[in-house]
Amino acid sequence: MKKKSTRPPSRKPRADALRNRERILEIAKEAFTRSGANISLDDVAKQAGVGAGTLYRHFPTRDALLEAVYRTEVAKLAEAERKFAETMPPVEALRAWMLLFVDYIAAKQIIAPALNTLVGGPSKLFESSGAQIKGAIHALVSRAIKSGEIRPDLDPLDLLRALVGVSNVASGPDWAQSARRLVQILILGSRPAS
Amino acid sequence: MKKKSTRPPSRKPRADALRNRERILEIAKEAFTRSGANISLDDVAKQAGVGAGTLYRHFPTRDALLEAVYRTEVAKLAEAERKFAETMPPVEALRAWMLLFVDYIAAKQIIAPALNTLVGGPSKLFESSGAQIKGAIHALVSRAIKSGEIRPDLDPLDLLRALVGVSNVASGPDWAQSARRLVQILILGSRPAS
DNA sequence: AAATAAAACGGAGAGTGTCTCCGTAAAAAT
DNA sequence: ATTTTTACGGAGACACTCTCCGTTTTATTT
Known part of the structure; x- marks a missing residue:
């Protein structure tokens, strides 16, 4: 058996997903630090060069993003x-x-x-x-x-x-x-x- | 001279204005206490039976309303x-x-x-x-x-x-x-x- | 008791933010 | 190369904020 111990085979995570996640975090941190916690998340997404959907998929709530940051x-x-x-x-x-x-x-x-x-x-x-x-x-x-x-x-x-x-x-x-x-x-x- | 000492004659304040002000305060206090400070002000206006314009004329900002309350x-x-x-x-x-x-x-x-x-x-x-x-x-x-x-x-x-x-x-x-x-x-x- | 003037009303609507849905695209597996 | 799985992204439905201005109400004047 070559697969890791953790249950179902589960394929390799996609590269772009990881990249986007990092990019969002980066931008969000900057924006939060500059303008407080009430910035527009759609803006963050835009600045990160991703769609709103992508942002919300990675971080379902504002708090989730804050915590991650x-x-x-x-x-x-x-x-x-x-x-x-x-x-x-x-x-x-x-x-x-x-x-x-x-x-x-x-x-x-x-x-x-x-x-x-x-x-x-x-x-x-x-x-x-x-x-x-x-x-x-x-x-x-x-x-x-x-x-x-x-x-x-x-x-x-x-x-x-x-x-x-x-x-x-x-x-x-x-x-x-x-x-x-x-x-x-x-x-x-x-x-x-x- | 019959007018009060304070400068320009200035007419008597309108009755409906005062009533509305009170009513808004009452509703707002209730709503704030129940659901926190982020309630919809338009909702407050609606519940108070006044238009949004009226609310904002009396209390230009959320903070103004909070303070008044x-x-x-x-x-x-x-x-x-x-x-x-x-x-x-x-x-x-x-x-x-x-x-x-x-x-x-x-x-x-x-x-x-x-x-x-x-x-x-x-x-x-x-x-x-x-x-x-x-x-x-x-x-x-x-x-x-x-x-x-x-x-x-x-x-x-x-x-x-x-x-x-x-x-x-x-x-x-x-x-x-x-x-x-x-x-x-x-x-x-x-x-x-x- | 009208008539007039001042003040206040209220809600439509423009602007902005949130969050979802789903057709499309990209990456991994085969 | 083909299939399958995963993720993307942005249009759009919905919500909230706040303003503008035609209409209504109230106070004052005659």
Whole structure:
């Protein structure tokens, strides 16, 4: 038997399909970053040189496209978690990651609305990305709890929620400052009762 | 001279105009609360029994309508601030108001996106409402600072930003719990350095 | 109580975005 | 080379936004 283990023979995926998919992602990322999440998808399709049908076949909903676009960004966040955890003391790692998170999200206004459904809503979108992010902050918080510098009953998701909030609002002139201050407040507020 | 002091005579406002305005607000509030901020405005007009033109004449943009709808809610928040400040110790007043805020906003998913532009964006919408809210939290924080239970360099707007975040995310099954925990964290994190 | 003027109405319709359907074209398998 | 499977793409049905302007209603004047 020469075919791979995975069930039915299933032929080789078409080359143009893959090309189109990549091209759409590329254009979409650019457009999202430039003009926010409400751009016209038909426009994106046009710019990518494909028909609307093609776009919608690859990404049935706007959210699906958003998630696909930001999958790599999410991956980077997850990776940063590992690096910080290795090279910094627990609380500092947590702080650094939180700041990075805000930075990342704020830099691209885009994701915020979508992120809401991630941390909160019953929506099943962002399943995998969500898991990665949740995993990262969970790990960081766990470590900080073990070190005794964070209250043991802290729910990591609470922090995440607050961060999403900060990011959502990240636009005013001093958002960077504000974000820094808020992260500080959150960390201080998460220490064990004195 | 029989005319009022305010400049040009200006005739009495038309009765139907006022009636329509009220009716639109009523329907819009209901619709927003039921289905979020993205409902069709033409539908609202239809339900209110007026033409689209009428709706848009009264409220040129979606945001204008949103603000008008929630002006009263905002007023209630401002009022609550006064009551809490009179009847509770500083920090408790602050906590109570923060929880009320989350509650209010979360109960109507609606405002959240609009609120973002309030706390953050350069948008000039929500001018008056924004001022009221900012005034309220400013007063509460000031009092708590004077009492020595809150760090003097705390920016009230930072708290507000975090609250908006929490509200944005308020949807999961345990949002009420989460909100409570977060408010607690924020307050703890805002105490003077030990 | 008309007549007049001002203000508001309302809905048709132009412009734009979403998303589907299906005849056509391209790629893989044979 | 032929067949079969997969994907393409854009026309078009539907929805929403917002404006324009002829008509109607209301307030004022006589």
